[in-house]
Amino acid sequence: MPAPQVLIGDFSPEDCADYLARRLTRDGQPLxxxxxxxxxxxxxxxxxxxLDLAILRFLELRRAGRTPMPADFxxxxxxxxxxTLADLTPDERHLLRAVSLxxxxxxxxxxxxxxxxxxxxxxxLVERPFVRHDAFALWPYHLHALIRSTLRTADDAxxxxxxxxxxxxxxxxxxxALGAQWQTSSGPDRRLLVGCLRQGLALARxxxxxxxxxxxxxxxxxxxxxWEPIPLPARESGDGEPATAADALAELLAALARxxxxxxxxxxxxxxxxxxxxxxxxxxxxxxxxxxxxAYRDLGQNDASHDxxxxxxxxxxxxAPDAARGLAHLARATGDFPTALSTAGALGWRGRGNRVLxxxxxxxxxxxxxxxxxxxxxxxxxxxxxxxxxxxxxxxxALAYAFTDPSRADDEIALAEQLLAGxxxxxxxxxxxxxxxxxxxxxxxxxxxxxxxxxxxxxxGITSAEAVFELALALHYAVLGEHDKVRTVIHxxxxxxxxxD
Numbered sequence: 001m002p003a004p005q006v007l008i009g010d011f012s013p014e015d016c017a018d019y020l021a022r023r024l025t026r027d028g029q030p031l032x033x034x035x036x037x038x039x040x041x042x043x044x045x046x047x048x049x050x051l052d053l054a055i056l057r058f059l060e061l062r063r064a065g066r067t068p069m070p071a072d073f074x075x076x077x078x079x080x081x082x083x084t085l086a087d088l089t090p091d092e093r094h095l096l097r098a099v100s101l102x103x104x105x106x107x108x109x110x111x112x113x114x115x116x117x118x119x120x121x122x123x124x125l126v127e128r129p130f131v132r133h134d135a136f137a138l139w140p141y142h143l144h145a146l147i148r149s150t151l152r153t154a155d156d157a158x159x160x161x162x163x164x165x166x167x168x169x170x171x172x173x174x175x176x177a178l179g180a181q182w183q184t185s186s187g188p189d190r191r192l193l194v195g196c197l198r199q200g201l202a203l204a205r206x207x208x209x210x211x212x213x214x215x216x217x218x219x220x221x222x223x224x225x226x227w228e229p230i231p232l233p234a235r236e237s238g239d240g241e242p243a244t245a246a247d248a249l250a251e252l253l254a255a256l257a258r259x260x261x262x263x264x265x266x267x268x269x270x271x272x273x274x275x276x277x278x279x280x281x282x283x284x285x286x287x288x289x290x291x292x293x294x295a296y297r298d299l300g301q302n303d304a305s306h307d308x309x310x311x312x313x314x315x316x317x318x319x320a321p322d323a324a325r326g327l328a329h330l331a332r333a334t335g336d337f338p339t340a341l342s343t344a345g346a347l348g349w350r351g352r353g354n355r356v357l358x359x360x361x362x363x364x365x366x367x368x369x370x371x372x373x374x375x376x377x378x379x380x381x382x383x384x385x386x387x388x389x390x391x392x393x394x395x396x397x398a399l400a401y402a403f404t405d406p407s408r409a410d411d412e413i414a415l416a417e418q419l420l421a422g423x424x425x426x427x428x429x430x431x432x433x434x435x436x437x438x439x440x441x442x443x444x445x446x447x448x449x450x451x452x453x454x455x456x457x458x459x460x461g462i463t464s465a466e467a468v469f470e471l472a473l474a475l476h477y478a479v480l481g482e483h484d485k486v487r488t489v490i491h492x493x494x495x496x497x498x499x500x501d
Contacts, residue, residue, distance in 0.1 A: 015046075017038065020051060023055055036069075056130060057073070081150050094121075095111070100147065104134075105141050107123060110125070110126075113173050115170070130147060167207075171207035175203045190226065198232065201214060218253060227259075230253050242274070242277050243279075245279050248284075251273075255271055260424045265461055271291060271295065286317045289308050289312055294326065297309075305326065306330050313326075327343060328344050344360060345357075354374070354376040381393055387423070391419035392431075394416040398415075398416045399432075402435040430453075430457055437450055437453065438476075441476040473489050474486050
C-alpha cells in the first residue's frame with residue numbers, strides 16, 4: 001500500500017509527534033506524554049496550526065490545575081479553537097474576534113476594532129502562540145487564515161459569542177481605525193496608504209459599509225501616478241459582480257493599476273463596466289470617466305476622449321484641471337495649436353501646464369523650448385513631492401535631448417530610470433525606451449530591439465507612442481543616409497496621422 005500523501009506545508013504523523021515532543025520539554029524530556037502526543041498528532045491531520053493550538057490548550061489546562069487528557073484533544077479544529085477561546089479572558093476574546101476581520105494589525109488597531117479603551121489586553125493577546133509576528137511588516141501581527149475563517153464561521157459556545165450585528169459593528173470600528181491611522185500619519189506614506197486602502201476596501205466590501213475616508217484615500221492613490229496593485233481576497237459569496245460602492249471602487253482602482261499591463265481597449269471596457277453599474281458616488285464616477293477618456297485618447301479615439309474630458313472639465317470637480325490638460329492634448333493632436341497653447345498657459349501646476357507646453361514645442365520640433373518646459377515641469381513636481389510626475393516629466397526631457405544632444409541625453413535617461421524604479425508607469429517607460437532608441441540613432445548595429453519595442457507599444461495600445469517611435473526610427477535612418485527607409489517610415493507616420501493625430 002502506498003504511503004499517504006502529505007501536502008506541502010503539512011506534517012507527516014512522525015513529524016507531528018516529533019514536533020510535540022520537542023516543543024514542550026522539562027529536564028530534556030517531553031512534557032506531553034506519548035499517548036497524548038499520538039492523539040493530538042492523529043487529530044491534527046498534519047496541520048501545524050492545530051498542533052500550536054493544542055500546545056496552547058495543554059498549557060492552559062495545566063495552569064488551571066488539571067491534568068490534560070486525550071479527551072481534551074479528541075476534536076476537530078473548529079472545536080479546538082472554540083475551547084481555546086474559552087480559555088481566554090473576555091477582553092482577549094473580543095480582540096481575537098475583532099482582528100480576525102483584518103489581514104494584519106498592531107496594538108492600537110486591534111484595540112480600536114474591539115472597542116476597548118486600553119492596550120493591555122492586546123499586548124497580552126499578541127503574546128499568544130497563535131498570533132504571528134513579523135517585525136518588518138506594516139502591521140506586525142496577524143492570524144493564520146484558517147483561524148480567521150474559523151472564528152467567523154464555527155459554532156461558538158462562549159457566553160459572549162458574537163451576533164451578526166456585533167460582527168458588523170466590529171468591522172465598522174476596524175474600518176474607522178484604519179482611516180484614522182492613514183489620516184493622522186505624520187507625512188505622505190505611500191506604503192501606509194496602500195495598506196489602509198487594501199484592508200479598508202475589503203472590510204467595506206465584505207460588510208456593506210459606507211466608503212467614508214476610502215474616497216479621499218482613492219484620490220490620494222491616483223494623485224501620485226504610481227499605480228501599485230491593491231489585491232483584495234476573493235469574496236466569500238456572490239457571483240463576482242459589483243454589488244456595493246466598495247465593490248465598484250475596488251474594481252476601479254484595480255482597473256487603473258492593470259492598465260499598465262493591458263491594452264488600453266481592455267482598460268476602456270473595464271471602466272465602462274464600472275461606470276454602468278451606477279454604484280459609485282458622483283466624484284468617483286468622474287474618476288472613472290476621466291481615465292476612460294485617457295484610454296480613448298491613447299487608442300486614438302479622439303471624439304470619445306473629447307466627450308469624456310469635456311464632461312469632467314465642465315463638472316468642476318477634482319479632475320477638472322486634469323481634464324483641461326486632456327483637452328489641450330487633444331487640441332494639439334488634432335492640429336489646433338492656438339487652442340492647445342492658450343489652454344496650456346492657464347493650467348498651472350495642478351493641470352501640469354509646463355508638461356503640456358513641452359509637448360506642444362516637441363510637436364513643432366522645437367526641442368530646446370520643449371526641454372526647458374519639461375525641466376520646469378520636473379522641478380515643479382519635485383517641489384510638490386510628486387515622484388510619479390517627476391518621472392513623467394524627466395522621461396519627456398530625456399526624449400527631447402535624445403533628438404538634439406545625445407551626450408546630455410545619457411544623463412537624462414539615467415535619471416529617468418532612477419525615478420521610474422519602483423513605479424508602474426507603462427506609458428512613461430515606453431517614452432523612455434523610445435528616448436534610448438533616438439539616442440542611439442545611427443549607431444545601432446541591428447534593429448531587433450527596435451522591433452521588440454514596436455511590438456510592445458502596439459500591445460499597449462498607445463498610439464502617441466507609436467508615432468514617436470516611428471519618428472526616432474526615421475532619425476536613425478536619416479543619420480545613416482538611408483533615404484528610402486526614411487520615406488517608408490514617413491509613410492507609416494502618415495498612416496498614423498489618418499487617425500486624427
